[in-house]
Amino acid sequence: MLRILGKAASINVRKVLWACEEIGIAYTHADDGPEMAQNPNGLVPVMVDGDFVLWESNSIIRYLANKSAAHTLLPAEPQRRAEVDRWIDWQATEFNSAWRYAFSAIVRRNLAFHDAGEIEASKKQWTRMVAILDGQLARTGGHAAGAAFTLADIPIGLSVNRWFMTPFERPAFAHVEAYYERLSQRPAFLRHGRNGIE
Numbered sequence: 001m002l003r004i005l006g007k008a009a010s011i012n013v014r015k016v017l018w019a020c021e022e023i024g025i026a027y028t029h030a031d032d033g034p035e036m037a038q039n040p041n042g043l044v045p046v047m048v049d050g051d052f053v054l055w056e057s058n059s060i061i062r063y064l065a066n067k068s069a070a071h072t073l074l075p076a077e078p079q080r081r082a083e084v085d086r087w088i089d090w091q092a093t094e095f096n097s098a099w100r101y102a103f104s105a106i107v108r109r110n111l112a113f114h115d116a117g118e119i120e121a122s123k124k125q126w127t128r129m130v131a132i133l134d135g136q137l138a139r140t141g142g143h144a145a146g147a148a149f150t151l152a153d154i155p156i157g158l159s160v161n162r163w164f165m166t167p168f169e170r171p172a173f174a175h176v177e178a179y180y181e182r183l184s185q186r187p188a189f190l191r192h193g194r195n196g197i198e
Contacts, residue, residue: 001026001028001149002020002025002026002027002047002048002049003019003027003033003035003047004028004029004030004045004046004047005020005029005030005031005033005035005036005044005045005046005090006031006032006044006045006046008029008192008197009160009197010043010045011158011162012043012044012057013044013057014034014193014197015058015061015154015158015192016045016060017029017191018157018158018188018189018191019061019064019073019151019154020053020064021187021188021192022149022154022186022192023071023073024068024071025064025068031166035048035053038053038055041055043055045057045060047060047063047064049067053096058088058089058155060075061088061155062085062088062151063108073149073150073151074150074151075098075150079147080146083145083152084151086145087144087145087152088151088152088155088156091152091156091159092155094129094132095133096159097123097125097157098126098128098129099122099126099129099162099163099166100122101113101122102126102166102168103162105122106119106166106167106168107167108163122136127170130163130170130176131162131173133175134176135175137176137178138175142182143179144156149186153183157180157183157189157193158193160176160183161193
């Protein structure tokens with residue numbers, strides 16, 4: 001059986017657990033395991049599928065989607081797949097980069113993130129990224145890469161959860177708020193996303 005390693009408090013571990021449940025892949029989960037040493041970055045998650053060990057959460061969720069013939073989360077048609085991939089990559093680069101400093105300071109209270117100017121810059125950039133997502137959701141009428149739920153909504157949904165759970169003054173984005181409520185109709189999101197873990 002597929003094994004997922006890494007503490008579930010990690011947003012990237014939760015991404016993989018949510019993907020497993022959406023796709024319908026049976027798995028076991030443990031905080032640690034000997035295969036963790038195979039990730040040179042020393043980060044989580046690590047996935048073990050028989051003799052195959054994979055790290056990097058976005059690579060793992062793509063692997064899981066490709067592994068299951070029954071999935072609909074990663075389209076086969078190249079342009080539709082590219083659209084999903086684009087929003088997964090946007091979350092990993094632009095969206096994550098925007099909130100990292102402010103989240104580390106406000107929620108994690110990490111003393112290394114104490115510069116008030118950097119916190120404000122991070123909040124401003126984070127808000128700009130949420131505005132981009134809001135515009136995309138207005139165009140699609142549903143989800144990040146189109147009308148239907150796709151693999152892209154897993155990493156983006158977790159980042160949106162982090163946006164709503166971080167206590168700071170922020171503008172309202174009606175399409176993002178509606179999207180968050182749509183995601184909250186999904187049992188796997190309630191278990192691994194909107195579950196009280198920051």
